[in-house]
Amino acid sequence: MTDLIVFALLGLATGAIAALIGLGVLVGYRGSGVINFAQGAVAMYIAYVFYSLRVLGTYPLPIPGLPGFIHLGAPNGLSAPIAVVLSLATAVVLGVLMHLLVFRPLRHAPALAKVAASVGIMILLQAAMAFRFGTNTQTVPSLIPSSGAFSVGHAIIPWDRVILTVVVIVLSVGLWALFRYSRFGLSVRGAAENEKAAILLGFSPDRQASLNWVLASLLAGLGGILVAPIINLTPTGLTLEIIPALAATLVARFSSFGVMSATALVLGMAQGELQNLPSKLSWWPSTGSDQLLPFLVIVVALFLVGNSLPSRGAASEGRLPAAHATRPQFVLPAVATAIAVVMFFTLSAGYRLALVNSVIGAFVCLSLVVMTGFLGTIALCQMTIAGVAAYVLAALAQRAGIPFPLSPLLACLGATVVGLAIAIPALRVRGISLAVITLGAGWAIEEFFFNNPTYTGGVNGTNVPAIHILGLNVAFSKGSEIAQPAFGVLAVIILALIALGVMNLRRSPTGRRFLAVRGNERAAAAAGVDVKRMKFLGFGLASFIAGIAGCFVAYQQTLVSQSSFDILVSVSVLAIAYIGGITSVSGAMIGGALSTGGIVFYFLLVVVLGNRSNGLEIEDLISGLGLILTAILNPEGIAGAMRITKQTLMRRLRFGPPSARGGVPVLAKAPVQDRERELA
């Protein structure tokens, strides 16, 4: 019994941070209709700022090229009140910047662009702090007494948990009252339902949104400052607390502050209990069951209330990025494949490795083209699905001795099965909720399955034997020579085939049905499209393609370890695919070139920047920023921009510059002339 109370109380700290992040998510959602996946990252960022002020007496400037820190003349750290004020002021600035630079320009954009942008902020903030402070755990001095405790019966209850819980309760009640009784709160609730009506009554949605973002950032920042001393401060830890926070907000149907906070606290306590279970029950999985819980809550919540989640009545909704069908192309893919093959036989090992990474990245981007570009389902767990294939391959090839190509084929089918399983809860929901499901699923599989030594060898990984085709060794490395040309050629040929397949899929009736589902599920269903079948098909195909990527990662690394299939890798892969162009095969190829360790970053980091130690963080900084800019300025990605430029050039070559044809206004005048003719 005492154990029960102790572990529940330990879990209260994570419950409290999830609640504070969740409160911020709710406030932001009410103010602007955006579910900010970066809310956890904001908490993390402000916690690092507080750490830096309080311990180092410096203010961090996380921009490469600037001096790292501003020294504030206090080598032993600033006093707690000053550090808190400066940290919360940073939260205010961060909230204003997020609103002005990201969410305001996207206020009429479709859900995909908003999710992509918020994921971009998440990557950017996380990379910024990893760049400045490294990924090691930092110890943050506590604001609330961390040593005191009192006892109830046999159980010892630490004061900090009690204070945290009280803070969460007070803030929840305060926010409830603000949105229930104040003119500001009522106007925000009103505008969330009908923005046009609020404008006609004299309320500025822009001002409302900016105030809500400031409030959301303050809540996350306060959470970060209060909880960072209790849980370990790393760039990823607090960032991923967004997952239980989202689970709680889903239970609260994105509206009730009280239900959300209570769910988050209870979830935290339950997670605390689950952490203790392996020591009590020998058959209980040793790790990850606590992280599985938020996902289960997400699934159950979406199943129960999925259809009735409130959506925001925005004044207008922007269009989705165009997914053009191209004529059957064989020459360009053949030439590109031939060039890649020649590169594998002529380039040095470093470039060959970068090229292999790019090919693998292109597979994942292709799977996202099918899933997100064509079908419109936002997927934040593609690398997890790839990871499933990698581990299944390891088990089949190493333990069961099944040879190539049967073992990778079965592994990809295994990934497909997992993808289809994730599709089941996804059938009832769309848009942002789906992004939440995939994020939760990815995190749960990673923690429960990948990190569990019983299943996968845990952090030590699992061995994968090399590929043999007709007695020929097609291994990734022979001795010290890595990225063997034969391995690269095999990957490139398979990539070319899959790319052609995806190109044809877009042109096929199935591709058109995918786009119909993406545009409007109800309209698609009314037109006779079997929406569920299309979703299953899309998830299945995308998972199979992601599985191929997973198999190549396994063959490349020979030792499968979870770090390649981390949930944050999935998130940054979505970023890269979006930047490349999420709706086209050429976009996926560009995404591949931009992927982690790929050819573009190899050139940039090794050749231009001279092999810096924090290259990974710089990559993340660039992709986070690139994702935000792409979502705002160029939703069709680099491939879309290239296509438009090409079309403009072709038109100019064919018809001459626009001025030669009398300019544009002809179009604008046409309807008037028609009407005038009608009237006459």
Add this chain to the structure above:
Amino acid sequence: MKVLEVSELTTGYSGAPVVRHLSLEVDEGEIVALLGPNGAGKTTTLLTVSGLVPIMGGDITVLGVPVRGHAPHGLARLGMAHVPEERALFSQLSVRENLRLGVQRGVKAAQAIDDVLGHFSALQPLVGRKAGLLSGGEQQMLALARALVSRPRLLMVDEMSLGLAPIIVEQFLPVLSHIAAETGCGVLLVEQHVRLALQIASRAYVLAHGELVLEGPADHLMKNEDLLETSYLGQGAVDG
């Protein structure tokens, strides 16, 4: 004093004009009807006056302030109220909360709400109910009450009779006359029920295909129905 002046207005969507060279004005305390068949551009005109649709040509002045360059929410604060076609109520908020959001800053909400409920006694027992649960007539009443609670100097009402029984509309219209006379508020009324509108309006404008085809005192138009019919249906239809 003129509360609304529209001169040579051209407006529309995505570069295609829907209303062309429209000029009209509304004086203080005056009710003006804007009439015309479906698709004539009446609603577009009101949305442009509210700043929700950008002006393509010409000028609009509301209470002496040019609309061009003003944010739509800023116009509402000047003293303009617009009851749009779809009523635009907050269905999840109660009647009282809806009314409270109509009250302008610096005005005592309770007093303003009580004043307005005096005109709409049917709403009084419903103040705690969610707006979405009201009947069509009650919702229209609330939409009008919410516009009036801001004590506007220019009130624009779009298709008040839409979806309502004529008997209910007949109850509303006298309220508008009363408010206009009592507060000096100018009213621009877009209405399909031509006779009802002309009963309370002092002047009327008739739009067809985005252009002004007729204007004049309401009683004159009432007496010459054939003029109205021609402007609605076109010369050929009447002759035929």
